[in-house]
Structures are given as C-alpha cells and as structure tokens.
Amino acid sequence: MTELFEQxxxxxxxxMQAIFSSIFVLQNRMQTAGEKLQTEISMKQWLLLAMTECCPEPRTLTNIGNLMGCSRQNVKKLALALEKKGFVHLLLSSNNSVLVQPTEEVQRYAEEIGERHMKALSLLFSDFSEEEIGQLFSLYSKLYVGLERIESYVEELD
Known part of the structure; x- marks a missing residue:
C-alpha cells in the first residue's frame, strides 16, 4: 500500500484516486483480519448486529440495510444466518415488515469477544493522537456527504 501512496x-x-482505491483495500484487509479475530460469525454479520444496536425503532431489515448501506435482501440473508446461530429473532410486524430482535446470545458473544475487539481497535489506531482521531472522524463525515452527492447524481442518470 505504501507504494500506491508514493506513486x-x-x-x-x-x-483522490489513491484514497478512493485504498478504502476498498482497507475494507478487504479489515474483513479478512476480523474474520480471523472472531470465527463464530462473519464481519458482515457482526456489522448487522452493531447496526441493529444503533438502529432506531422499528429495527426492520430495510432500516438496518439503510444504515449498513446495503439492500434489504442482503440484510435478510445475513439475519437468517444469525437467526440459525441464535443471535437474532426475525419477527413479522403488523405492517408486514420484518423486525430484527437481538437475543441474549449477542450479549454473551460481546462479552466473550469484547477484549479482542478493543485490542484490535487499539492496534489499528495506535499511531493516532486523540486529535487525529477526531480529525479522521470529521473527514469521514465529509466522505459520507460526498457519497450522498454521488448517489443523487446516479439517481439523476436513471
């Protein structure tokens, strides 16, 4: 990766091209490392659980998908796998949407894997000061605003 940034x-x-490309490389490498760190569920399944925690009610497949940046169908596939493992219950709501309800298994898993996750975050950000982490957080917010502009642009093309 160093060669890419130097070039x-x-x-x-x-x-801008290097930053854009590196986002995908980072995602792939973090997913690979994360799945070695935790073997009970995939990183995408972990993300679904994390987004479910953040999702305001109702915690539907659609609402969670919006937070995750993926389709309802992708969330459903992940949620079904998590349901088989006992991490969530899928419930049909009164308006026919599917609700995702975490089980106690999520808490057990979080307690089991929490120390590893905290160590991984510590290692990932060990070269950053608190100020730099704040700056990176702010810059990532700007990337999301730019992404929303791209999404609007793409919709206009259709």
Whole structure:
C-alpha cells in the first residue's frame, strides 16, 4: 500500500484516486483480519448486529440495510444466518415488515469477544493522537456527504 501512496502523491487528482482505491483495500484487509479475530460469525454479520444496536425503532431489515448501506435482501440473508446461530429473532410486524430482535446470545458473544475487539481497535489506531482521531472522524463525515452527492447524481442518470 505504501507504494500506491508514493506513486500517487503527485497531485490532488492522483491523491483522490489513491484514497478512493485504498478504502476498498482497507475494507478487504479489515474483513479478512476480523474474520480471523472472531470465527463464530462473519464481519458482515457482526456489522448487522452493531447496526441493529444503533438502529432506531422499528429495527426492520430495510432500516438496518439503510444504515449498513446495503439492500434489504442482503440484510435478510445475513439475519437468517444469525437467526440459525441464535443471535437474532426475525419477527413479522403488523405492517408486514420484518423486525430484527437481538437475543441474549449477542450479549454473551460481546462479552466473550469484547477484549479482542478493543485490542484490535487499539492496534489499528495506535499511531493516532486523540486529535487525529477526531480529525479522521470529521473527514469521514465529509466522505459520507460526498457519497450522498454521488448517489443523487446516479439517481439523476436513471
């Protein structure tokens, strides 16, 4: 990855391309490392559980999918796998949407794997000061705003 950043550190356009590409590389590498860190569920299943915790009521497949940035169908596939493992219950609501309800198994798993997750986060951000973490958080917020502009642009193309 160092070579990519050195090669593309010549002007703003190339830097933007390197950042864009590196987001996908980071995602792939973090998923691979994460699935070695925790073997009971996949990283995408873990993300679904994490987003379910953050999701305001009702915790439907659609609402969780919106938080995760993926389709209702993808969330359903992940949720069905988690249901088989005892991590969630899928319930049909009165308006025919599917609700995701975490079970006590999530708490057990969080307690079991929590120390590993905290160590992994510590290792990932060990070269950052608190100020830099705040800056990165702010910059990521700006990436999401830019992504929303791309999504609007794509909708206009249709």
């Amino acid at each position: 593309f550190d010549c002007d703003t356009q190339h830097r």
